Structure formats: C-alpha cells, structure tokens
Amino acid sequence: MLNQQLDLTFQALADPTRRAMLERLTRSPASVSELASPLAMSLSAVMQHLDVLTGSGLVLSEKTGRTRTCRLNPTALSQAETWLNARRTEWEQRLDRLGSYLDTLKSQGNANES
Template identity: 50%
Template sequence: MLRRMPQRTSAQLDSVFRALGDPTRRAVIEQLATGSKSTSALAQPFSMAFPSFTQHLDVLERCGLVLSHKQGRIRTFRLAPESMTHAESWISTQRDLWDRRLDQLDNHLRTMKDMQP
C-alpha cells in the first residue's frame, strides 16, 4: 500500500526540487554555503542580465531555500538550511526503501543460485 504525502508537504517538496533542478540556482546555493552575500556578489560570476539573475533568487526565496534582508540599498541573502529538511527526509526514506528492495532481490538471487545444480 502506498502512502501519500500531505498535499502541502508535497507542494513544498516540489518547489524545492524544482528550484534545485536549475544549475544556476544550485551554484547560488553553493556560493551561500560559505556565508551571506549581497545580490551583486552572488550575480558576479554569472554572465546573464541582472534581472534574469534576480528571478533565480526569487525562486530560491519563494521555496524557502534562502532568506534575504535589505539594509539600505543592499539586499543580502543567506541559506535557510532548515528548508532542506523535508527534501532530505524524503530522499532518505526513498534510499531506505530501495536499499531494502535491493537487499531482497540480492537474497532472492542468491537463493536461486544456490538452488541450481
């Protein structure tokens, strides 16, 4: 029997995985792993228009992967690692499920091999 995730949790998970599905956004996450950075510092390594880059930051902020704070004219972003908790938990559950299934298959194949003359 399959158990479904609550729709709200599923939607949150979808938005996190969608955000992480883009290489630019993953690179931003990697940059922020070293600490908070301003929008312009985050945008510097990318060869794209600034408005396009800020759309990536908006996606990351909407799904909760990053938080921002504006002081004067400077907006600073930082990671919100707690937002990865649901995604990490889901991945861990899937890994455990598949590990058990593969162990069962391995045991079955060993049994079949042992039964051969």
C-alpha cells in the same frame, strides 16, 4: 500539502545558475549584486532566480538600507535530502528482501530440481 514544498525545492535545484548561487551562499551570506557578479546575465535575471530560491524556502533574505543580504536556509535543503534518503533506503531494503528471497528459492530449488 507538504509535497508542494518538494516541488518548489527540486524545481529550484534543477537550474545550474541557482545551484551556483546556493554554492556561493554555503560559503557566506551575500548581497544580490555579489551573487550576480560571477554570473553572465543581467541583474534582473539573477533577481528572478533569487525569487525562485526564496519562494522555495531555500534562501532567506532581508534588506538593510539599500542592500539585500541573502543566506542559506538549511531546513528546506534537508527536507529534500530526507525524501531522497527515504527512497534510497526503501530501495536497499527491497534489495535485501529480494536477496533473502532468492536465497530461499535457491535452497528450495536445490531440493526440488530434478
């Protein structure tokens, strides 16, 4: 299912540490220890966050020598953005329809009201 992808993406985005890592990666690719250095937790914990991020597809990484370089993958990001955008758009369209419906009611009401 494609929805499973959204599960993983939103779940990954739900943690402030992981969002901080993503914000770091929007500036430039980084190694695991570069990602870890500003964070007040063990390297192992950062690795586990990184697993969530790569598991969701939000982050790609490859290893050269003994360092792993991580970078943002915008595809998964824009998929989540698309879902949110669709919801907001549908909601606004509904509001528009409701608006004109209310307008109709109003003019009808003027005719029907005693």
